[in-house]
Amino acid sequence: MTIASRQLANAIRALAMDAVQAANSGHPGMPMGMADVATELFTKHLKYDPAQPRWADRDRFVLSAGHGSMLIYALLHLTGYARPTIEDIRNFRQLHSPCAGHPENFELAGVEATTGPLGSGLATAVGMAIAERHLNASFGTDLVDHHTWVIAGDGCLMEGINHEAIGLAGHLKLGRLIVLWDDNRITIDGAVSLSSSEDVLARYAATGWHTVSCDGHDPDSINTALEAAKADPRPSIVQCTTVIGYGAPNKQGTSATHGAALGVDEVAAARGYLGWTAEPFVIPEDIKAAWAEAGHRGTATRSAWEARLVASKDRAEFERRMAGALPAGFSLDAYIKELAANPQKVATRKASEMALGPINEQLPETVGGSADLTGSNNTKTKGQAPLTAEDYAGRYIYYGIREFGMGCAMNGLALHGGVIPYGGTFMVFSDYCRPAIRLSALQQQRVVYVMTHDSIGLGEDGPTHQPVEHLMSLRAMPNLDVYRPCDAIETAECWQLALEKADGPSLLALSREGLPQVRTDISENFSAKGAYRLKAAEATRKVVLIASGSEVEIALATAKKLEEAGHGADVVSMPSWERFDAQPESYRDAILPEGVLLVSIEAGTTMGWERYVGRKGLRFGVDGFGASAPVKALYDHFGLTADKLAPRIIGALAN
């Protein structure tokens, strides 16, 4: 390669400033500032092959500072990925362009993670790095042996998720994780010193990280630092001292380059400053060729790896796992039959643990965990050894008190491939990891959230621990399947559905308190329909009671009282809104017919239940905060008992 690194980097700068200028929207500062570092990484260190972007043993690269999306679009284009084309880049930030405002994993191969919400990319990378070590332990260095690289900005480092992510990474000694910190000393509001005074490297060192610094515009300095990072057994942070918007002579080094087009004049001035004479979106042939050559660096390595894979006894299993296919014959039917034969009263969190027995036995790809609530979330099954720095083959992660970190790590585990992650916390703390849940959904990843203690039914811990609005808030999230099973059989069914959904996350809302087994018919997975008639009216049907989870038992008891009073009442168990809404109208109308009183019973906010009971239906639930008391006292206090509900329903029927 005879082209100087700086010229290669200037190709990135030119594409970044031109694309942002054309869109009149975007963030040129970061790509221009980190162009030199990224150039060294992609031309000398990163293991990848644009011709086979899904190569399982490629290094993973995550642009945690996702606003600098033009950096990765430029890199993928220049190194020879099929997309983005130069046309895609010209259409940066336009409808249907894969070059979206922030990098989206579902738009472009080579974009390993959707980033933009600050800090979450770095935390996702931690999950990828865990997956790498875990699969290395399972399949050996011949098949799995790669690094995970991150570019992160000051925003990523200031966010709380940063603390959770690096704490986990340091503890697990993820030496193949390398964070390149774009230390440009600028945030949107101005200098970093406006809002922060910390010694970042000292903080990382305190958390078990290796730290090293470089001049982010000096290739030798960069390469020395990157080599040191690769050599150290600890996870590494590389402080790259850079100038934001490097090359824009009148604006570089200021927040003016961060989030807006430079302007025609400044783009022209930058061309002069950088000695870049090519037209917008044109890369000179020699520079193009040098980048293409860099893009072929991995070909031989990838071929050799493929030969090893072909020769491996583990090939079929490795390919199955990386493809995310469940093993043929995976089934919970035998377990469910056993349940039906031996009905028992258990909390659904316990039922989840029971279901995880056969699941973890049949699926070697599951990696469970909890944010320090293992015994409460019932997420660990017998035989699951902890995944530790000493034994990455373990299949259970003690995530610590890091709900958001756990969620992001699970996203990384899923994005890496070869692993199906699940993890638990209390339902109320879904708020703590909500941004991670949203990223699971947006990134279309199979992550299973095990959220226990799912209502006032948790009792004495009181309002800080009692979810009220959470169920509804999570149902509102696109592409997330929320399940609230009512007994052990539904819990198993919901687990089955969650595992079978390869293109999105699921969330199980589970009870702390014991629930009777109310399902007897196991002829099919009724939870798959989202809602179904659990009990048909005996007298002429006047009421349909719709309930989920722990309130199904109460609905059944209420129906009994209604029948005793001569009012026929169906009971519909509705474990999943999303699945019910996906049923044909005829089915939905049959379950929730017109001309009867529709009643919802759920120990959470009633806002939203109008969807099924209409403006005139009755909605029973909890619309304020909970309270601290034993569970029975709380259900009585909030009026959610058959004794209190039946008269109100009968009263409504009389009107």
Added chain:
Amino acid sequence: MTIASRQLANAIRALAMDAVQAANSGHPGMPMGMADVATELFTKHLKYDPAQPRWADRDRFVLSAGHGSMLIYALLHLTGYARPTIEDIRNFRQLHSPCAGHPENFELAGVEATTGPLGSGLATAVGMAIAERHLNASFGTDLVDHHTWVIAGDGCLMEGINHEAIGLAGHLKLGRLIVLWDDNRITIDGAVSLSSSEDVLARYAATGWHTVSCDGHDPDSINTALEAAKADPRPSIVQCTTVIGYGAPNKQGTSATHGAALGVDEVAAARGYLGWTAEPFVIPEDIKAAWAEAGHRGTATRSAWEARLVASKDRAEFERRMAGALPAGFSLDAYIKELAANPQKVATRKASEMALGPINEQLPETVGGSADLTGSNNTKTKGQAPLTAEDYAGRYIYYGIREFGMGCAMNGLALHGGVIPYGGTFMVFSDYCRPAIRLSALQQQRVVYVMTHDSIGLGEDGPTHQPVEHLMSLRAMPNLDVYRPCDAIETAECWQLALEKADGPSLLALSREGLPQVRTDISENFSAKGAYRLKAAEATRKVVLIASGSEVEIALATAKKLEEAGHGADVVSMPSWERFDAQPESYRDAILPEGVLLVSIEAGTTMGWERYVGRKGLRFGVDGFGASAPVKALYDHFGLTADKLAPRIIGALAN
């Protein structure tokens, strides 16, 4: 005091283990482990007066490790607060007892913050410490001169919020903030070393904190450390090495003491171990007297302070501000009149900045800020100087990229009193600070969240930045008023309502894009009704279009097309669900009558709008994730234009 510190501490231990045992629920380990530290704090260092628990210049004490609630209940009882009584403590965790599972600020004077969600208490204390310095700068040391103390556990320190909180505190050099870290090396899952390897003190030092250690069971060691903490100009963390469940001979030092009653036998064994012979819930007279004496330590100091207040020229203003009363005559009427006279097209985020002009001028108690999006959130008004370590009198906080930290700090500012905090971020990042918003609501605090870029209308930044489910998710939260104004006049009205709500938070969802001024009638604050008829049908009314925020403009354009086609259409602007639901039924029925087609138009999830349009109404919105494109292209793509909506509505009318 002739009673040894250890005996005083044992009174706490006895109450904690007895109360948890009686409830058969709770967390004895932390109160027993930290009893010695808490005893030294409450008998020698903390400035307070149980007879005047709302004394404005008291030290603030926050039990961030809120599960150890029996610690504070015991302390408040023993030092002589009116509540909790011993009867209250006997009813620990029972319905209507103020001794709830976790400490609730609205249950007991002396509980300064609701805690339990880990880390948030510490972050709230940061806000209290900011308030103290700010008011000190405004009113002088005679009136404001106190410390903020925190007890935090490993959970608080592992949570991401810890990083944000201590980063802010270190940066602002909050030397009067002292965190007592209960270093018991135990979490729920077992040893801290299962999930964390960090050097906590080194991390705090890296963030600008003073660090000191003590033996948490040795009074001299504790007092030496606390004195050092008070003497240092930086915020301090005191590592208190303790044994969790100290005194329970067979369980101490293990997670078995954390979250469950010790059991009758172990309680008996602990009595023996501690030499505590009194019956459950009985405190020996000499120990009771010694505690009562400690509770009187602050009387003289408080009296002297009151004398200074009485003599102060600032007394009236100080009392007004601490009482949270707005100044007599506070009004935005003149500003709104001006708006009405000069209609303009502005983004509601800009309208919010405009409203903040007269607000910040009239209300010296507002303290604004943004999580590093000042220019985007439009939260800073001219003349607002930054609040910095060099000038605590400033009224604008550069919170940095710390949304959750900002939310908690605002809660602390509000809980301290004397300040009305508001702060901004992008609406989509309401997810990042959602646990803080929930705590604003639960704690009934006047905090105003300024959430801009409130829909796909933000355009090119794409799905990671476009809120979809957020509005609905926030509406589901109890005691939070969510406002989505449609123009500059509604924005001012909503600000007025937010400021007038002294007992809860408000959230303003504001547009990035310019919106025309559609309100002409300023005879009253129509936003106060939550929804109102903005435009009445001209032809016979067949349709009512309900919209909020940026979609009101679209609803008006759609109505025009409907009228042109002969279909009379009302347009209802609905800035606030909560306020509309609070109107009399007659008003609600008049606005949303039966027998017409009800249609909702809002650029967010349509789930939930059945509340107003019923099961058969039309709901237009965005039910999947957004996309990256210019705003006009997006509204067209998602079908939210008059051209696309009108035919669909006309089609529905024909059916």
